[in-house]
Amino acid sequence: MNKTLAAPSKLSSGATWRDYYELTKPRVVMLLLLTALVGMCLATPTWVDPLVLSAGMFGIGLLSSAAAVINHVVDHRIDSIMARTFNRPVAKGKVSIKRALIFAGVLGALGFVALAVFVNMLTAWLTLVSLVGYAVIYTMYLKRATPQNIVIGGLAGAAPPLLGWTAVSGEIHAYGLLLVLIVFTWTPPHFWALAIHREKDYAKAKIPMLPNTHGVEFTKTCVVLYTLLLCAVCLLPYLTGMSGGLYLLGSSLLNAYFMYMALKLKFKPQASTAMDTFKFSILHLMLLFVLLLVDHYL
Numbered sequence: 001m002n003k004t005l006a007a008p009s010k011l012s013s014g015a016t017w018r019d020y021y022e023l024t025k026p027r028v029v030m031l032l033l034l035t036a037l038v039g040m041c042l043a044t045p046t047w048v049d050p051l052v053l054s055a056g057m058f059g060i061g062l063l064s065s066a067a068a069v070i071n072h073v074v075d076h077r078i079d080s081i082m083a084r085t086f087n088r089p090v091a092k093g094k095v096s097i098k099r100a101l102i103f104a105g106v107l108g109a110l111g112f113v114a115l116a117v118f119v120n121m122l123t124a125w126l127t128l129v130s131l132v133g134y135a136v137i138y139t140m141y142l143k144r145a146t147p148q149n150i151v152i153g154g155l156a157g158a159a160p161p162l163l164g165w166t167a168v169s170g171e172i173h174a175y176g177l178l179l180v181l182i183v184f185t186w187t188p189p190h191f192w193a194l195a196i197h198r199e200k201d202y203a204k205a206k207i208p209m210l211p212n213t214h215g216v217e218f219t220k221t222c223v224v225l226y227t228l229l230l231c232a233v234c235l236l237p238y239l240t241g242m243s244g245g246l247y248l249l250g251s252s253l254l255n256a257y258f259m260y261m262a263l264k265l266k267f268k269p270q271a272s273t274a275m276d277t278f279k280f281s282i283l284h285l286m287l288l289f290v291l292l293l294v295d296h297y298l
């Protein structure tokens with residue numbers, strides 16, 4: 001058998017490359033980068049300059065990854081309590097706090113310099129502010145302070161389409177902010193569906209997520225209401241002339257199914273409905289942004 005497949009190569013500390021990779025929350029960062037790419041493409045009627053595109057994706061990707069690594073460090077104690085996260089590299093002690101922080105520092109510095117040198121200062125600073133928003137304001141403070149943590153903290157995760165937009169145009173445009181608004185209203189149903197499924201985990205770690213502070217039924221009602229709001233917000237790209245009929249048709253179908261899932265979760269749930277809703281939320285956002293892109297170029 002291939003040796004590298006059987007046992008991932010160990011670094012001198014005993015951690016593997018895979019541990020460091022996992023610290024960057026790669027799948028989350030991939031989706032963040034898709035939203036950033038769409039922000040870049042929609043900011044111009046022509047093709048995006050290849051240097052801005054590659055340096056922009058590189059910089060936004062590295063700063064988002066650095067934010068994710070810091071989140072692992074700050075949360076290592078609560079991660080070690082929850083069944084979903086106890087196996088994470090810092091929580092398990094496979095990567096030390098010092099090494100994780102150096103890793104985050106290197107990623108963050110490289111990302112910031114790439115944006116500052118090859119893109120523009122506005123994007124570099126806005127991306128750094130997003131990193132602070134997620135790694136410091138959300139993770140260190142909001143997460144432990146209020147059940148509205150993910151609503152307010154969601155702004156940082158919603159920023160990438162605007163970062164993509166400013167990378168290309170050098171200015172903050174209302175259309176870029178509209179893309180932020182879409183991800184911002186999508187975040188509560190995305191997360192609360194998972195939090196309902198993981199209610200006991202969060203209770204054990206004493207994190208004040210909405211199902212724990214206000215109950216599962218109230219959280220389900222909030223999922224329905226935010227999904228309704230998301231349906232309305234998703235009409236805005238069409239109504240403002242940013243996107244066309246293809247987007248309207250595709251997004252309406254996606255939103256109809258998201259609404260169906262949210263209503264099922266509230267009124268006719270099965271054991272798997274919360275997790276199914278969470279999983280669909282990821283597919284929903286991915287396809288929605290692909291639609292925005294296809295609609296832009298057709």
Ligand code: HEM
Nearest residue numbers: 027028031032035084150153154157158183187191194282
């Ligand atoms: C404050 C805002 C957010 C919160 C609290 C949140 C929370 C979470 C949590 C707890 C998970 C589960 C991770 C796991 O399986 O261990 C998750 C998964 C995921 N989230 Fe979010 N999320 C937020 C925003 C976002 C944003 C803005 C995006 C992308 C645009 C995103 C994309 C994803 C993806 C792709 C996954 C699946 C990851 C995987 O399968 O490894 N999330 N999210």
Ligand SMILES: CC(C)=CCC/C(C)=C/CC/C(C)=C/COP(=O)(O)OP(=O)(O)O
Nearest residue numbers: 028063064067068127130131134156157160
């Ligand atoms: C520069 C920039 C755009 C920064 C944003 C970076 C980023 C990774 C945003 C995603 C938000 C997210 C995964 C929140 C979950 O954190 P959690 O601590 O609630 O979830 P966990 O328990 O799975 O760690």
